[in-house]
Amino acid sequence: MPVYLLFLLPMAFLLQPGTWAGEIIKGKEVKAHSRPYMAYLRIQRGTKMGRCGGFLVAENFVLTAAHCQAGKITVVLGAHNISRQEKSQQVIQVKKAYPHEEYDDVYSDNDIMLLELSTPAKLSKRVKPIALATAGKIVKPGKKCRVAGWGLTIAHNNSSSANTLREVQVKVLKDAECRDLRYNNWTMLCAGKAGKGDGATQGDSGGPLVCRGKAQGIVSWGPIDLPGVYTRLSTFIGWIQETMEGTPFCGPPGLTA
Numbered sequence: 001m002p003v004y005l006l007f008l009l010p011m012a013f014l015l016q017p018g019t020w021a022g023e024i025i026k027g028k029e030v031k032a033h034s035r036p037y038m039a040y041l042r043i044q045r046g047t048k049m050g051r052c053g054g055f056l057v058a059e060n061f062v063l064t065a066a067h068c069q070a071g072k073i074t075v076v077l078g079a080h081n082i083s084r085q086e087k088s089q090q091v092i093q094v095k096k097a098y099p100h101e102e103y104d105d106v107y108s109d110n111d112i113m114l115l116e117l118s119t120p121a122k123l124s125k126r127v128k129p130i131a132l133a134t135a136g137k138i139v140k141p142g143k144k145c146r147v148a149g150w151g152l153t154i155a156h157n158n159s160s161s162a163n164t165l166r167e168v169q170v171k172v173l174k175d176a177e178c179r180d181l182r183y184n185n186w187t188m189l190c191a192g193k194a195g196k197g198d199g200a201t202q203g204d205s206g207g208p209l210v211c212r213g214k215a216q217g218i219v220s221w222g223p224i225d226l227p228g229v230y231t232r233l234s235t236f237i238g239w240i241q242e243t244m245e246g247t248p249f250c251g252p253p254g255l256t257a
């Protein structure tokens with residue numbers, strides 16, 4: 001059993017007893033560097049290593065899930081095979097982490113965190129921010145989206161991690177399909193199987209749910225099978241802008257619980 005499992009399991013259990021939370025992916029390997037916003041987060045706590053996904057939203061900010069704040073985070077941009085030291089990779093330390101002030105680790109509510117990079121990323125074809133959802137605009141159920149990650153692959157049925165970036169298609173589901181005590185439709189988005197897939201369709205925690213080129217969600221929690229729960233980004237645009245710029249922002253209602 002690789003060390004990171006010892007580290008990630010407690011985090012997953014915290015979210016959903018008895019199941020994994022958003023660290024499983026099947027899907028297909030993507031063309032190298034075709035998702036230039038993807039960030040691989042190495043998380044170190046003592047001698048244990050964990051992992052999360054994230055995505056570049058500005059030269060000096062990566063967005064991820066608040067539950068990924070479990071140790072010292074190092075950001076890797078421009079990666080495809082994270083087991084290699086690719087020339088395209090930019091390894092950057094985090095200057096400051098901004099988990100949402102109202103992140104609730106029991107209900108996984110407001111599961112969003114901005115990471116300020118110690119040095120801005122050098123933007124290129126292989127390292128580029130992604131556009132975010134429009135504030136207050138609700139993604140319609142049925143919309144086809146994608147989620148990518150270096151998460152555990154079910155294909156490698158022995159708990160090995162994928163070393164190359166993989167992606168699966170999911171579609172946005174009605175809130176009712178994620179009916180759960182903890183599901184809050186203002187702050188969470190429900191998405192799952194698109195068409196006939198086989199098995200898991202969740203990326204790494206913290207990775208983006210991308211619909212028509214825009215990030216609409218952050219992989220947050222859910223059972224090993226479908227559907228999965230994502231942080232609903234359209235609710236947090238104000239928080240993101242405010243946190244990045246330190247400027248007041250008047251957001252849509254329901255920004256906070």
Ligand SMILES: *[C@@H]1O[C@H](CO)[C@@H](O)[C@H](O)[C@H]1NC(C)=O
Pocket residue numbers: 081082083084163164
């Ligand atoms: C990723 O890199 C490692 C180390 O070089 C290699 O063993 C592995 O096969 C690579 N993975 C893929 C899918 O190419």
Ligand SMILES: *[C@@H]1O[C@H](CO)[C@@H](O)[C@H](O)[C@H]1NC(C)=O
Pocket residue numbers: 155156157158160161
């Ligand atoms: C199990 O994982 C190891 C790497 O940890 C890999 O070399 C091996 O091929 C995998 N076995 C199967 C059956 O997938």
Ligand SMILES: *[C@@H]1O[C@H](CO)[C@@H](O)[C@H](O)[C@H]1NC(C)=O
Pocket residue numbers: 157
């Ligand atoms: C994968 O794991 C399941 C459950 O542990 C087992 O039944 C199955 O035989 C495994 N498949 C492979 C290809 O190792």
Ligand SMILES: *[C@@H]1O[C@H](CO)[C@@H](O)[C@H](O)[C@H]1NC(C)=O
Pocket residue numbers: 138185186187
């Ligand atoms: C949440 O549900 C309420 C009641 O069904 C609805 O009015 C509201 O628009 C929903 N909010 C979002 C962001 O989907």
